[in-house]
Amino acid sequence: xxxxxxxxxxxxxxxxxxxxxxxxxxxxxxxxxxxxxxxxxxxxxxxxxxxxxxxxxxxxxxxxxxxxxxxxxxxxxxxxxxxxxxxxxxxxxxxxxxxxxxxxxxxxxxxxxxxxxxxxxxxxxxxxxxxxxxxxxxxxxxxxxxxxxxxxxxxxxx
Amino acid sequence: xxxxxxxxxxxxxxxxxxxxxxxxxxxxxxxxxxxxxxxxxxxxxxxxxxxxxxxxxxxxxxxxxxxxxxxxxxxxxxxxxxxxxxxxxxxxxxxxxxxxxxxxxxxxxxxxxxxxxxxxxxxxxxxxxxxxxxxxxxxxxxxxxxxxxx
Numbered sequence: 001x002x003x004x005x006x007x008x009x010x011x012x013x014x015x016x017x018x019x020x021x022x023x024x025x026x027x028x029x030x031x032x033x034x035x036x037x038x039x040x041x042x043x044x045x046x047x048x049x050x051x052x053x054x055x056x057x058x059x060x061x062x063x064x065x066x067x068x069x070x071x072x073x074x075x076x077x078x079x080x081x082x083x084x085x086x087x088x089x090x091x092x093x094x095x096x097x098x099x100x101x102x103x104x105x106x107x108x109x110x111x112x113x114x115x116x117x118x119x120x121x122x123x124x125x126x127x128x129x130x131x132x133x134x135x136x137x138x139x140x141x142x143x144x145x146x147x148x149x150x151x152x153x154x155x156x157x158x
Numbered sequence: 159x160x161x162x163x164x165x166x167x168x169x170x171x172x173x174x175x176x177x178x179x180x181x182x183x184x185x186x187x188x189x190x191x192x193x194x195x196x197x198x199x200x201x202x203x204x205x206x207x208x209x210x211x212x213x214x215x216x217x218x219x220x221x222x223x224x225x226x227x228x229x230x231x232x233x234x235x236x237x238x239x240x241x242x243x244x245x246x247x248x249x250x251x252x253x254x255x256x257x258x259x260x261x262x263x264x265x266x267x268x269x270x271x272x273x274x275x276x277x278x279x280x281x282x283x284x285x286x287x288x289x290x291x292x293x294x295x296x297x298x299x300x301x302x303x304x305x306x307x308x
Contacts, residue, residue, distance in 0.1 A: 002221045010216060016204075017213040019197050021180055039177045042214070046177070050220040053173035056200070057211040063160065063168060063306040070256065070263070081296060088298030096298035099227065102290045106260070111227075111292075141258070149253035150245045154216050154267045156223075157248070 002050065005033065007156070009041055014154050017054070059151070065115040067144065069122035071129060072108035074101070074139035080110055083133055087112050090132075092125050107139055119144060160208065163191060165306045167199060168208075223269040225251075227292045228278060229260040230285070237261075243284045249277040260290065 002010070008031050018026040024042070028035040045051040060068065075083055080098055087110065088096035095113040114125040126142055160168070166189050176184045186196035203209040218225055232240040237255075244250055244264055253264035266277050278289045 006221075010214075010221075013213050014216065015213070016211050017175075019182075019201055019212070021182060021193055021197070023181065024177065025179070035179070042177050045214075048220060049217055051214045052217045054175040054177070054214045055173045055212070056168060056171045056203070056209050057213075057215065058168055058172070058306070059207055059210050062206070062208040068254075084296065084298040093299060097227075097294040098296040098298070099292040099294055102292070106290060106292075143256040143258045143260075143263070145254040145256050145263075147255040149241050149255055149262070150250055150264070151210050151252050153211060153251050154218055155248045155251070156218075156269050 002045075005031075005037075006041055006045065006050070009038065009045075010154075011156060014156065015152075057153070059148070060115060061148065064117055067116045067119045067122045069114050069116075069119070069126065069142040069144050071112045071114055071122075071126045071142050072140065073110040073112070073129070073133060073137055074107045075110045075133060076136045076138070077109070079136040083136055084110055086132055087129055090125075090129070093129075108141065160306050163189070163195075164199060164203060164208070166190075167196070167203070168306045171212075218267050218269065221269070222271075223267065224271045224274050224293075226266045226274045227263065227294070228266055228281075229263045229290045229292070230281070230287045231260050232262050232285075232287065240285050240287065244281055247277055247280065249273060 012027055012031060017023045020026050024038045025035040028038045084096060084098050087093055092114055093112045094115060097111045098109055099111055101107055101109050112129060114122050116122040130137060170189055171185060175181055178184060182196050183193035186193045200212050204212060245253055249266045249268045251265045251267040255261060256263050266274055268274050268277060278291060281289050
């Protein structure tokens with residue numbers, strides 16, 4: 001859990017770190033803290049997983065990954081966790097989750113994101129996933145993204 | 159087109175940005191450029207929208223909140239209007255158009271678990287469309303680090 005100071009740090013950094021030589025000192029000044037405290041708290045949040053990582057967040061279209069496919073799979077319930085681990089371990093899968101089905105409209109319970117410079121590249125990756133799933137797979141689809149409508153990330157209120 | 163230095167920035171700086179007095183200087187040294195050049199390049203990459211952000215990525219579930227993937231089927235004629243209504247909510251962190259009957263897929267990020275239901279109810283009320291929620295039941299892997307290939 002976080003306290004009010006952590007929360008203020010999140011609000012101050014969720015849209016980005018200050019682009020100045022001493023960004024943590026700038027944050028400290030802005031929040032009325034010492035720079036040591038800012039750095040100590042950020043390190044703790046990194047260790048506990050509240051911060052997943054710190055760095056550049058690219059627009060993957062702009063860096064050449066123009067085909068982005070959400071592959072979705074209807075996998076037998078008793079095998080989905082074991083197979084999900086294997087799909088998630090594939091080096092080209094960037095996210096992999098088990099999610100609830102929404103029947104009848106949505107029969108898929110395993111989601112794996114794949115990326116490529118073309119749709120062919122994505123569908124080749126989907127074929128690889130398909131072969132790993134074997135008989136446990138009862139249906140599949142790939143939903144390509146055609147436009148980023150919003151990508152701001154987390155925004156909590158101050 | 160990205161140059162060699164920008165590629166290197168993307169390859170090296172998608173994580174592990176240091177927490178120290180002069181983090182840009184430390185990161186710049188690894189890349190082989192000056193602190194000043196790194197700062198200028200990050201600024202330019204943000205301005206060119208090659209980067210959407212430079213800073214910490216938070217995992218809201220670790221602080222008691224929730225992230226939920228959700229989707230809706232927006233009629234083509236109303237697509238832009240529905241996009242505006244959905245994007246208006248600060249809880250909508252990302253939103254993508256996808257090719258499917260469910261043609262709008264967004265991630266809700268809220269500080270409390272109850273915030274998700276509130277956001278969904280608000281979107282359903284504002285748009286008059288059903289929202290399908292796909293909360294993750296299990297996470298197998300997340301490592302969204304893609305190197306530049308341009």
